[in-house]
Amino acid sequence: MDAPDFDELEWMAQQENPFPDCMQHSLDFEQEHEDVEFSHSAELSPELIPPEETWSPPAVGADRKRSFSPALEPDSRKRGKTSDNESFHDFSSQKVVENDWVLPQEAEWSPASPKIKTANCERVPNVDSKLPARRLADIEGNFMPITSPSGDRVYAEVKEARNLFGSLQSIHNSYRNSKHAGLLSESFEVLLDQVEQNLLKQDCRIVEGRDAFEDSMTESAVHEPLWVEKYSPKSFTELLSDEQTNREVLRWLKQWDKCVFGAKKTSTSLDVLAALKRHPPTFRTRRTADREGISAKNGVIGAESGSKGIQQTDMFSNQSINSKGSVTSSANKPLDDRPEEKILLLCGPPGLGKTTLAHVAARHCGYRVVEINASDDRVASTLQAKILDAVQMKSVMGDLRPNCVVIDEIDGALGGADGKGAIDALLKIAYAGTKELSGKVNEKDEAVIKKASKKNTSTTATLSRPVICICNDPYAPALRQLRQMAKVHVFTQPSVNRVVTRLKYICSLEDYKISARALTALADHTECDIRSCLNTLQFLRKKKESLNMLDVASQVVGRKDMTSSAFDVWGEILQKRKPKHGINIGSSGTSFGYGQEINDFLRLHDLLANHGDFELTNDGVYDNLTHIRYQDSSLQKMVQCLELLGDSEITSCYALRHQNFALTVYQPAFLLAIRRLVAQPEKPFMEWPKTFQRFRVERSAKHDLLRSWMLSMQPVTHRNFTAECLAWDLVSHLLCILAPQRLRPVAPQLLSQTEKEEMNELIDTMIAYGINYKTTKFGIDNVSEVQGPVLYPPIFKLVRFKDYKMEHPLLSSTLRQVLSHEVELEIIRRESLARAARAMSIASELQGLSLAAAGLQKDITMTTKVDDAERKPIPVNAFTESSKKKRTDATVAAKQLSKAPSKLAADAFARFRIVGVRNGKVEKDSRASNALAQRDSRPIFFRFNEGFTNAIRKPVLIRDLI
Numbered sequence: 004m005d006a007p008d009f010d011e012l013e014w015m016a017q018q019e020n021p022f023p024d025c026m027q028h029s030l031d032f033e034q035e036h037e038d039v040e041f042s043h044s045a046e047l048s049p050e051l052i053p054p055e056e057t058w059s060p061p062a063v064g065a066d067r068k069r070s071f072s073p074a075l076e077p078d079s080r081k082r083g084k085t086s087d088n089e090s091f092h093d094f095s096s097q098k099v100v101e102n103d104w105v106l107p108q109e110a111e112w113s114p115a116s117p118k119i120k121t122a123n124c125e126r127v128p129n130v131d132s133k134l135p136a137r138r139l140a141d142i143e144g145n146f147m148p149i150t151s152p153s154g155d156r157v158y159a160e161v162k163e164a165r166n167l168f169g170s171l172q173s174i175h176n177s178y179r180n181s182k183h184a185g186l187l188s189e190s191f192e193v194l195l196d197q198v199e200q201n202l203l204k205q206d207c208r209i210v211e212g213r214d215a216f217e218d219s220m221t222e223s224a225v226h227e228p229l230w231v232e233k234y235s236p237k238s239f240t241e242l243l244s245d246e247q248t249n250r251e252v253l254r255w256l257k258q259w260d261k262c263v264f265g266a267k268k269t270s271t272s273l274d275v276l277a278a279l280k281r282h283p284p285t286f287r288t289r290r291t292a293d294r295e296g297i298s299a300k301n302g303v304i305g306a307e308s309g310s311k312g313i314q315q316t317d318m319f320s321n322q323s324i325n326s327k328g329s330v331t332s333s334a335n336k337p338l339d340d341r342p343e344e345k346i347l348l349l350c351g352p353p354g355l356g357k358t359t360l361a362h363v364a365a366r367h368c369g370y371r372v373v374e375i376n377a378s379d380d381r382v383a384s385t386l387q388a389k390i391l392d393a394v395q396m397k398s399v400m401g402d403l404r405p406n407c408v409v410i411d412e413i414d415g416a417l418g419g420a421d422g423k424g425a426i427d428a429l430l431k432i433a434y435a436g437t438k439e440l441s442g443k444v445n446e447k448d449e450a451v452i453k454k455a456s457k458k459n460t461s462t463t464a465t466l467s468r469p470v471i472c473i474c475n476d477p478y479a480p481a482l483r484q485l486r487q488m489a490k491v492h493v494f495t496q497p498s499v500n501r502v503v504t505r506l507k508y509i510c511s512l513e514d515y516k517i518s519a520r521a522l523t524a525l526a527d528h529t530e531c532d533i534r535s536c537l538n539t540l541q542f543l544r545k546k547k548e549s550l551n552m553l554d555v556a557s558q559v560v561g562r563k564d565m566t567s568s569a570f571d572v573w574g575e576i577l578q579k580r581k582p583k584h585g586i587n588i589g590s591s592g593t594s595f596g597y598g599q600e601i602n603d604f605l606r607l608h609d610l611l612a613n614h615g616d617f618e619l620t621n622d623g624v625y626d627n628l629t630h631i632r633y634q635d636s637s638l639q640k641m642v643q644c645l646e647l648l649g650d651s652e653i654t655s656c657y658a659l660r661h662q663n664f665a666l667t668v669y670q671p672a673f674l675l676a677i678r679r680l681v682a683q684p685e686k687p688f689m690e691w692p693k694t695f696q697r698f699r700v701e702r703s704a705k706h707d708l709l710r711s712w713m714l715s716m717q718p719v720t721h722r723n724f725t726a727e728c729l730a731w732d733l734v735s736h737l738l739c740i741l742a743p744q745r746l747r748p749v750a751p752q753l754l755s756q757t758e759k760e761e762m763n764e765l766i767d768t769m770i771a772y773g774i775n776y777k778t779t780k781f782g783i784d785n786v787s788e789v790q791g792p793v794l795y796p797p798i799f800k801l802v803r804f805k806d807y808k809m810e811h812p813l814l815s816s817t818l819r820q821v822l823s824h825e826v827e828l829e830i831i832r833r834e835s836l837a838r839a840a841r842a843m844s845i846a847s848e849l850q851g852l853s854l855a856a857a858g859l860q861k862d863i864t865m866t867t868k869v870d871d872a873e874r875k876p877i878p879v880n881a882f883t884e885s886s887k888k889k890r891t892d893a894t895v896a897a898k899q900l901s902k903a904p905s906k907l908a909a910d911a912f913a914r915f916r917i918v919g920v921r922n923g924k925v926e927k928d929s930r931a932s933n934a935l936a937q938r939d940s941r942p943i944f945f946r947f948n949e950g951f952t953n954a955i956r957k958p959v960l961i962r963d964l965i
């Protein structure tokens with residue numbers, strides 16, 4: 004017997020009495036009438052009574068009578084005759100819980116002899132159960148209603164008495180035999196144990212299975228080689244890189260032949276013969292064979308033969324090297340035979356086969372490849388030591404071929420004074436003693452290199468073996484010099500078809516069936532990264548799974564571990580990708596069936612979000628936007644783009660100011676919107692953005708200019724303007740005011756009265772605003788491109804922008820010279836008058852002071868007042884309108900002073916005394932002029948610095964300073 008399931012058992016466990024009432028009743032009845040023979044029941048027809056049986060079921064009839072209420076019985080019968088639907092409905096409402104009345108199989112009644120029927124209790128389902136309900140109408144013949152402990156009622160067919168008896172007997176026996184089993188063959192606890200055991204076994208099987216799977220995976224991981232290694236290309240025909248690149252790499256390597264192998268390699272008769280033997284029309288010369296050997300299709304066999312040919316030659320050359328008994332013999336060949344570009348730099352995205360090409364090409368040309376990873380040995384000294392080892396050493400046993408150094412991940416090299424030491428060390432080795440190096444490596448780096456190479460005692464080492472550098476990002480700052488001096492090859496992505504063909508070939512060798520469509524999707528998704536594709540396929544093969552397009556779409560498989568450069572990002576924004584037909588996969592994984600556009604959108608969104616440097620991205624888009632050709636006659640698109648860039652900047656500023664970096668998630672949206680407006684299928688010309696940097700420099704320069712101009716202004720003018728007001732509102736107009744067009748370029752004495760007045764006004768204005776004309780060093784101002792003196796400070800720079808032609812009027816050079824002279828004269832004149840006026844005002848203030856007591860005190864006060872007076876602004880028109888008045892005041896003051904009340908006072912302030920004015924001229928006596936001359940020889944300057952200081956302060960008398 005199958006172990007019952009848990010639900011069943013639980014329910015049964017809840018039942019206090021395993022036997023239902025009616026069954027209990029039957030058992031009681033049996034016990035009561037064990038040895039009693041029953042007569043035929045009145046309710047059973049005589050022909051239904053089996054002849055051999057003496058037992059009759061009166062109790063059934065009695066039970067029926069007991070169980071059925073009179074009211075129910077006719078109703079039940081009536082229901083049995085109603086329509087199917089109705090009866091089904093009624094019956095289903097009266098049901099027992101399943102398993103309640105299940106009798107053993109042997110108790111089933113056979114329709115062949117429906118004599119006496121026993122209760123055939125069908126399993127009537129719960130409401131939730133899906134088992135079919137037994138309908139009353141389906142029960143033929145006699146039946147018996149039975150009420151379950153829960154009050155549900157079923158109608159059971161009455162079967163033969165013998166069967167019933169047999170059934171009851173067996174139940175009874177089993178109950179007796181097993182005290183606890185009841186209707187079950189085993190006790191409930193035993194069954195529970197069985198269920199638990201079963202579950203445990205299942206768990207064990209799962210764990211065992213998992214362990215076995217993991218074991219097998221581990222085992223296979225250990226033993227099975229990676230497909231990328233197993234199917235690593237051995238010849239040019241298996242490479243994915245384009246023919247042009249292969250050819251260039253090979254040609255460069257060939258240029259080393261003379262230096263490394265000692266003689267210019269020419270096609271040997273052996274090679275030619277070998278080639279001709281194989282492909283008579285293809286190979287005419289050895290060089291042709293080599294070239295054709297790397298061609299994609301025709302060169303399939305050619306490459307092999309070419310390769311062999313070279314190997315033979317190399318073997319020959321190696322032998323010759325060995326026969327000389329000196330390993331370095333080939334290194335002693337003239338170094339002039341080296342190619343002009345001593346280093347080959349292969350750049351491109353990861354997984355395209357750059358390193359593989361370097362290996363294949365080097366092997367093909369007869370070299371032993373020594374690979375150095377610059378990321379591992381980032382420090383200049385370590386890298387240099389490794390390179391020198393590789394280029395100078397040669398194994399004396401085993402592989403005797405000359406070395407070819409392959410430096411992988413050269414962009415990861417560091418060290419040195421400013422992070423470029425390793426690269427400079429390499430350049431120094433490669434270009435030692437050549438003209439190219441001079442001036443390229445700065446002194447600082449040279450020192451580092453020398454220091455590093457002291458350990459190796461090989462400062463004079465020169466490169467005598469080919470060096471191939473490999474990097475992902477050719478624009479890495481550390482590679483700037485290398486890029487200038489090396490031969491650079493940029494790897495382009497191979498076509499999807501080419502990758503798919505290769506993948507198909509590998510899958511067929513591995514007996515892994517996979518559709519071309521799925522392979523295309525994989526290649527497309529990984530951007531033709533063969534490493535990523537092969538690893539994905541091997542993993543799936545191991546799991547015995549097929550490549551699912553949805554998996555590819557969901558980026559679960561074949562994810563490429565790389566970051567995009569800024570140029571890639573700008574390219575993605577400004578260039579539309581060509582739609583790919585036949586592949587329609589949602590990149591989100593859940594969107595299978597999305598259009599190409601949505602895929603592109605999602606991919607680009609991810610790219611922008613992952614790149615992250617939105618400021619740089621925006622700068623690049625701003626600078627390169629104008630390089631794209633798109634239809635925009637009314638410049639609407641351009642305006643929209645600029646607005647979007649502005650919005651992006653506002654968002655970014657807000658996020659930075661409020662530290663709300665969650666707003667950064669909206670940044671890609673602006674760029675995507677710009678892409679929709681302007682992206683074109685043509686590849687745009689792109690350059691690194693310089694505008695922002697230029698603006699920043701210009702801005703700070705203009706700020707400085709504005710500040711210095713404001714300091715040179717007279718305070719009375721200065722106080723009326725803010726810096727912004729000057730820059731935005733004044734400068735442009737002032738430039739027009741400073742160039743009145745009515746002035747003639749003649750000497751001042753030849754000017755008319757009106758012109759004189761106009762010039763005086765102009766001079767006044769220039770002095771008030773602290774402006775004059777000055778001749779620059781070379782006579783030509785490099786900004787305004789104007790001959791002769793130009794305005795100083797050069798305030799026209801404040802309103803001059805790139806490519807903006809200056810519209811302001813300009814005076815003639817002669818007039819500018821005249822004005823410059825006149826302004827200087829006027830400044831001197833004003834200064835001397837101001838000085839005299841100051842002296843007179845001091846003298847007038849001295850009047851009325853007490854003589855002796857206040858003498859010393861007044862000295863100090865007077866001196867202080869002199870300083871105050873010095874700082875007092877002189878009105879713009881001080882000498883044009885009120886000079887007369889001042890002069891009169893000064894005369895009066897001098898007269899008053901001459902009548903000084905006491906000798907003491909005259910002594911105390913003698914140096915400030917002005918004794919007379921004659922003919923409108925201030926005249927000083929010899930004493931006063933001596934005092935003034937003495938004071939002027941030691942001028943005191945005050946500078947008021949606003950702010951607070953904790954410095955120790957000490958009062959100092961002005962007198963002590965004079």
Ligand SMILES: Nc1ncnc2c1ncn2[C@@H]1O[C@H](COP(=O)(O)OP(=O)(O)OP(=O)(O)O)[C@@H](O)[C@H]1O
Nearest residue numbers: 231234235241242243353354355356357358359534
């Ligand atoms: N045509 C090919 N068929 C099969 N496997 C290949 C092929 N080309 C390259 N591979 C394998 O792909 C892997 C990556 O190649 P390789 O290292 O040359 O790429 P790469 O461009 O140098 O990448 P990275 O910049 O990450 O070093 C290697 O393990 C190589 O064996």
